[in-house]
Amino acid sequence: MSGVVTVPRWRAAVTSAPVRRGGLLLLIVVLLLFPYVEGNDADIDSLANAAAYASLALGLNIVVGFAGLLDLGYAAFFAIGAYVYGVFTSFQVMPHWSGFWQPFALLGLVQKINQGGPDLVHFTLSFWLALPLAALVTAFFGVLFGAPTLRLRGDYLAIVTLGFGEIVPIVARNTPSVTNGAAGLNGVQAPTLFGYNFTVQATPYYYVGLALVALLMFASFRLRDSRVGRAWMAVREDETAASAMGVDRTRFKLLAFAIGAAFAGAVGVFYIAKLQTATPDMFGFPVSVMILVMVVLGGMGSVWGVVVGAVLLSLLQSWFLPDLTDWLHMLGAAIGSDWMQQVDLARSIELIFGILLVLMMLFRRDGLIPATQRTAALSFSAQHVQGVARGGFDRALAERALGIPADPAGNLLEVRGITVRFGGLLALNAVDLTVPAGSVVAVIGPNGSGKSTLFNAITGLVPAESGSIRFAGREILGLPPHRILARGLARTFQNIRLFANLSVLDNVLIGQHARLTAGPLRAVLRPPGTRAEERAAVMRATDIVALFGNRLAPRIAQPVSSLSYANRRRVEIARALASQPQLLLLDEPTAGMNPAETLELAEQIKSLHALGLTILIIEHKLDVVTQLADTVVVLDHGEKLAEGRPDQVRRNEEVLRAYLGRAAREALDAA
Amino acid sequence: MTLTDVYLQQLINGLSLGAMYALLALGFTLVYGILELINFAHFNVFMVGSFVALGALNLFGVTPNAPPLAGLALGAVLLGTLAVTMVASGLLGVAIERIALKPLRNVRGPAAMITTIGVSYILFNVVLLGLGADSKNFPSPLPALALPIGGAVLRLREVLIWIVSLVLMAALTWFVQFTRMGKAMRATAQDPEAARMMGIEVDRVIILAFFLGSALAGAGGLMFGLYYNFTSYIIGFTAGLRAFTAAVLGGIGNVPGAMLGGIIIGLIEAMGGQLVSASWADVIIFSILVLVLVFRPAGLLGRVAPNKS
Structure with a gap:
C-alpha cells in the first residue's frame, strides 16, 4: 500500500486511457459530422469562429499559461497575420509591373493586371502558403516586441505589451496606402483547394478551423511535455532558479513570444480569409482582453481548458445570448413588457x-479545467513509513544515476580577489577561495558575512566588481548563470527556490535541462532520438529521486509545494545533482532539519564525496562541518578571516571572536 | 495666428492636459507604491468620476441652457461638484478594493491585476449599457472669460484646471509628507511587513490609498468634462493609459514624479500633435512608455519604494 497514490474509482475510470481515447474519437466524429447534421450555415459559421478563437487562446496560453508572461496586446499579432494575408491578396497595394515580378508570376504569387494605364502587379498569395508565412512574420514581430520587455517585471511587461497592442492598429489606421486605413481592406481572396473556391460558405472554413485547432492543440501538448515546456514553466515559477538550473531565460521567453505570436499570425490569415475584409478595429484592446478571458476561464496553462473556455465564450456570444434574447422577447410579448x-x-x-x-x-483561479490536476495526498501510513536512513546513498544506484565525471586533478575552482559591492556596502572584499578537485570545502561565518553573496558571485547571480573565478581552468566570471551551470557547477539556495507548482519529477527533469538538447521543432515532431532522450531523462530523474528512498520516491508526482521543508531541501539537492555537476554548491542544506535528518543528509553528502563529487558547502552546524569538510573557510564582514582544517579553524582566535564576541572569548579564557 | 502663437496655445493646452493626467497618475502611483499593483480599474474610476460630476452639476442646476454663474454662486457650485465627485469616486475605489482586491492580497502572480482589468470592464460596460453610447454634453457653469495673449487665448477653464490641480497636489503632498497617516503610508510603501510590526494598520493605509487615488481621479474626471465639454463611457482608456505612462515616466510610486510625468505627457500630446499629427500622438506616447521602461525603469525622479522581491 505504501507509496500508492489513491485516486477515487470514478476518476480513475474517467481518466483511464481507453476511455479517454474513446471519448476523443467520439468528439472527433461528432465534430466532423456536424455540418451534415446541422444544415444551418450561420451555426456552422459560429463554430468556425469559435475555432478561430480557440486557436488564439491556444497561442496566448503558450505565452501566459506556459511561460507566465502576461501579454495584454496579443491581438496585435492576430492583426499582423491578418494584414499579411490581406495586403498580399487584395487590390490595395499594386506596384507597377516590371520584369522583376516575372518569376513571382510563374510561381503564382502575382498576376499582371491592367485597369487602364500601366500594367500593375496584383498579389495573389495562396492561403495555404500564407498560413506558415504569416506565422513566420508574426513570430519575428513576437521577438521584436518581446525583446525590450525581457528584463521587465511581470506587471510592467503587461503594460508594454498593451502599448504595442495599441500601436499596431493605430499604425494600420494611419497608413492607408497599405491598409486602406480605417475603412479597411476589401476584396481579400477566399482560399481555394484543388480548384475548389471556398467563397463565403461556412462549411469549408469550419473544417479548416477544426484542423487548425487540432494542429495547435497537438503542438501545445507536445511542447508542454518537453524540455521546452518545462523550461517555460521553470521561468514562470521562478526566473532566478530557472536560470541557475541552466535555462537561458532570454531565449525561452523570446521563444514563447515567437511561438505564441506565430499561432496568432496563422489564425489571422484564417480569420481574414473567412471574413474577406480587415479593419483596424477588429484587433483592439477588447480582442486582447477577450482572448485573455478565454484563457483565464479555461485555466491558464491547460490546453483542453483554454479550448473549452474559448468555445464556450464564443458560442455564448453567437448562440446562447441571442437565443436567450429571443426567448425574453417572446416572454416580453406574452406578458406585455416593453423592456x-x-x-x-x-x-x-x-x-x-x-x-x-x-x-x-476570486473563486477559481485555476480555471474550469486546471492545468495541474490535484494529486491525492499520501495515506497516513505511506507518509509515516520513513525511518531515518543511515549510511548515505546506495552506491550502485548513485553511480548509475549521477554519472559523476572522473575527477580531474588540480584545483577545480579558483576564486581570486573577488569583490562585490551593493551600493555603498562592501559585501565581499577581495576574497580568495580554492576548491581542489575531489574535496569538500566548507564556508562558515556569522550571518551577513557574505557567504551567500560568494555563492551568488560564483554562480553568476550577482556581478562581481573585480577579481577572477576560474572553474576547471577556465574563467567563468561574467558568464550568465545558465552557462555556468552548463560548465558543471550546480547549486542549492539557502531559502529553497523550487518550482513550487511543478511535481518533484518535473523539478528534477528541469535540473537536466542543460544536458538535454530538444528544441521546439523536435519537441513537436518528437523524432526517435528525442523520444529516447526524453525517456532516458525520466529514467535518470527517477533514479535520482530514488536515491532519497521513501522520503521522495512516493511523492514523485506531487507538486513540491505540498512537501515538508526537509523534503523540499532534498528535492533541491536532487535537482542540482540532475545537472551532472562536477562541483556542487550547497547553501545551508541542513537548515531547518532535526538532528536525525541532519545526520542522514550529512552522510548522504559524504557518500557523494566518496563518489568523487567536489563539494562547496555553507553550513552553520559546526558538527556537520567538522564531519564533512577537508578545508574550512571563515568569512566575516565580507573578508576571509581564516582558512584551514576544521580543527585548526575551531581554535582560531579571530574566528572565536567573530562568532562569540570579545566578551565571550574573555569569559572563555577566564574559565 | 503666428507660429509662436500656435506653440503658446499648445503650451496652454498641454499644461491643462498635463494637470489632468497628473491627477490621474497620482492614483496609479499611490496604489502601486503600496501594493505594487497596476490598477486598471483606475482608468474607468476616472470615467465614472466624470459622469458623477455631470450628475452633480445637473443637480446644482447647471444645464447646457442655463446662464453662466458668477461670484459666490459659481464658487459654491464648483466646490460642491468637486466635493461630491471626489467623495463618490473615492468610495467607488474603496469598494473595488474591498470587494475585488482584498481577497487576493496574498495571492502571487497576475491575479490581482487581471481582476482590475475585469473591474474596469464592468465599470465601462455598466456605463455603456446604462447610459448609452452617445457622448454626453458636459455643461459648464464658467463664464466665457478669455485672456488673449498675442494670438493665443487663455480661458478661465484652463486657469481653473491649473488652480484646482495645484491645490489638490499640494494638499496630497502635505498629507503624505506631514501627517501621521501620510507617514504610515510612506512606511507601508517601503516595507508593509515592517510597517505592520510597527503597529501600522496596513489595511487602513491601503483603503486610504485607494480612496485618495480614486478621489483625485474623480477630480480629473470633472476637469476632463470642463475642458472638453463632453464625457463618454470611452474616455477612460486613452486618458488612463496616458496617465499611467506619466506615472511611469516620473517614477512610479513617486508623488512628485507623477506630477512631473503628467505635465510632460500633456505637453508631448499637445506639441507632438502639433508637430507630427494628432493621429500619431498615442504612438509617440506609448513609444515613450516602452523606452522609459526599458532604459530607465525607475523613471525620471526614481522610484521611492524599493523593489520588493
Missing part, C-alpha cells in the same frame, strides 16, 4: 467578460 421585448443580451457580452474575470480570479 423585455427590447433587451439585447448580446450587447452585454463584455460586461459578462468583466464579471467572469473577477469571479474566476
Whole structure:
C-alpha cells in the first residue's frame, strides 16, 4: 500500500486511457459530422469562429499559461497575420509591373493586371502558403516586441505589451496606402483547394478551423511535455532558479513570444480569409482582453481548458445570448413588457467578460479545467513509513544515476580577489577561495558575512566588481548563470527556490535541462532520438529521486509545494545533482532539519564525496562541518578571516571572536 | 495666428492636459507604491468620476441652457461638484478594493491585476449599457472669460484646471509628507511587513490609498468634462493609459514624479500633435512608455519604494 497514490474509482475510470481515447474519437466524429447534421450555415459559421478563437487562446496560453508572461496586446499579432494575408491578396497595394515580378508570376504569387494605364502587379498569395508565412512574420514581430520587455517585471511587461497592442492598429489606421486605413481592406481572396473556391460558405472554413485547432492543440501538448515546456514553466515559477538550473531565460521567453505570436499570425490569415475584409478595429484592446478571458476561464496553462473556455465564450456570444434574447422577447410579448421585448443580451457580452474575470480570479483561479490536476495526498501510513536512513546513498544506484565525471586533478575552482559591492556596502572584499578537485570545502561565518553573496558571485547571480573565478581552468566570471551551470557547477539556495507548482519529477527533469538538447521543432515532431532522450531523462530523474528512498520516491508526482521543508531541501539537492555537476554548491542544506535528518543528509553528502563529487558547502552546524569538510573557510564582514582544517579553524582566535564576541572569548579564557 | 502663437496655445493646452493626467497618475502611483499593483480599474474610476460630476452639476442646476454663474454662486457650485465627485469616486475605489482586491492580497502572480482589468470592464460596460453610447454634453457653469495673449487665448477653464490641480497636489503632498497617516503610508510603501510590526494598520493605509487615488481621479474626471465639454463611457482608456505612462515616466510610486510625468505627457500630446499629427500622438506616447521602461525603469525622479522581491 505504501507509496500508492489513491485516486477515487470514478476518476480513475474517467481518466483511464481507453476511455479517454474513446471519448476523443467520439468528439472527433461528432465534430466532423456536424455540418451534415446541422444544415444551418450561420451555426456552422459560429463554430468556425469559435475555432478561430480557440486557436488564439491556444497561442496566448503558450505565452501566459506556459511561460507566465502576461501579454495584454496579443491581438496585435492576430492583426499582423491578418494584414499579411490581406495586403498580399487584395487590390490595395499594386506596384507597377516590371520584369522583376516575372518569376513571382510563374510561381503564382502575382498576376499582371491592367485597369487602364500601366500594367500593375496584383498579389495573389495562396492561403495555404500564407498560413506558415504569416506565422513566420508574426513570430519575428513576437521577438521584436518581446525583446525590450525581457528584463521587465511581470506587471510592467503587461503594460508594454498593451502599448504595442495599441500601436499596431493605430499604425494600420494611419497608413492607408497599405491598409486602406480605417475603412479597411476589401476584396481579400477566399482560399481555394484543388480548384475548389471556398467563397463565403461556412462549411469549408469550419473544417479548416477544426484542423487548425487540432494542429495547435497537438503542438501545445507536445511542447508542454518537453524540455521546452518545462523550461517555460521553470521561468514562470521562478526566473532566478530557472536560470541557475541552466535555462537561458532570454531565449525561452523570446521563444514563447515567437511561438505564441506565430499561432496568432496563422489564425489571422484564417480569420481574414473567412471574413474577406480587415479593419483596424477588429484587433483592439477588447480582442486582447477577450482572448485573455478565454484563457483565464479555461485555466491558464491547460490546453483542453483554454479550448473549452474559448468555445464556450464564443458560442455564448453567437448562440446562447441571442437565443436567450429571443426567448425574453417572446416572454416580453406574452406578458406585455416593453423592456423585455427590447433587451439585447448580446450587447452585454463584455460586461459578462468583466464579471467572469473577477469571479474566476476570486473563486477559481485555476480555471474550469486546471492545468495541474490535484494529486491525492499520501495515506497516513505511506507518509509515516520513513525511518531515518543511515549510511548515505546506495552506491550502485548513485553511480548509475549521477554519472559523476572522473575527477580531474588540480584545483577545480579558483576564486581570486573577488569583490562585490551593493551600493555603498562592501559585501565581499577581495576574497580568495580554492576548491581542489575531489574535496569538500566548507564556508562558515556569522550571518551577513557574505557567504551567500560568494555563492551568488560564483554562480553568476550577482556581478562581481573585480577579481577572477576560474572553474576547471577556465574563467567563468561574467558568464550568465545558465552557462555556468552548463560548465558543471550546480547549486542549492539557502531559502529553497523550487518550482513550487511543478511535481518533484518535473523539478528534477528541469535540473537536466542543460544536458538535454530538444528544441521546439523536435519537441513537436518528437523524432526517435528525442523520444529516447526524453525517456532516458525520466529514467535518470527517477533514479535520482530514488536515491532519497521513501522520503521522495512516493511523492514523485506531487507538486513540491505540498512537501515538508526537509523534503523540499532534498528535492533541491536532487535537482542540482540532475545537472551532472562536477562541483556542487550547497547553501545551508541542513537548515531547518532535526538532528536525525541532519545526520542522514550529512552522510548522504559524504557518500557523494566518496563518489568523487567536489563539494562547496555553507553550513552553520559546526558538527556537520567538522564531519564533512577537508578545508574550512571563515568569512566575516565580507573578508576571509581564516582558512584551514576544521580543527585548526575551531581554535582560531579571530574566528572565536567573530562568532562569540570579545566578551565571550574573555569569559572563555577566564574559565 | 503666428507660429509662436500656435506653440503658446499648445503650451496652454498641454499644461491643462498635463494637470489632468497628473491627477490621474497620482492614483496609479499611490496604489502601486503600496501594493505594487497596476490598477486598471483606475482608468474607468476616472470615467465614472466624470459622469458623477455631470450628475452633480445637473443637480446644482447647471444645464447646457442655463446662464453662466458668477461670484459666490459659481464658487459654491464648483466646490460642491468637486466635493461630491471626489467623495463618490473615492468610495467607488474603496469598494473595488474591498470587494475585488482584498481577497487576493496574498495571492502571487497576475491575479490581482487581471481582476482590475475585469473591474474596469464592468465599470465601462455598466456605463455603456446604462447610459448609452452617445457622448454626453458636459455643461459648464464658467463664464466665457478669455485672456488673449498675442494670438493665443487663455480661458478661465484652463486657469481653473491649473488652480484646482495645484491645490489638490499640494494638499496630497502635505498629507503624505506631514501627517501621521501620510507617514504610515510612506512606511507601508517601503516595507508593509515592517510597517505592520510597527503597529501600522496596513489595511487602513491601503483603503486610504485607494480612496485618495480614486478621489483625485474623480477630480480629473470633472476637469476632463470642463475642458472638453463632453464625457463618454470611452474616455477612460486613452486618458488612463496616458496617465499611467506619466506615472511611469516620473517614477512610479513617486508623488512628485507623477506630477512631473503628467505635465510632460500633456505637453508631448499637445506639441507632438502639433508637430507630427494628432493621429500619431498615442504612438509617440506609448513609444515613450516602452523606452522609459526599458532604459530607465525607475523613471525620471526614481522610484521611492524599493523593489520588493
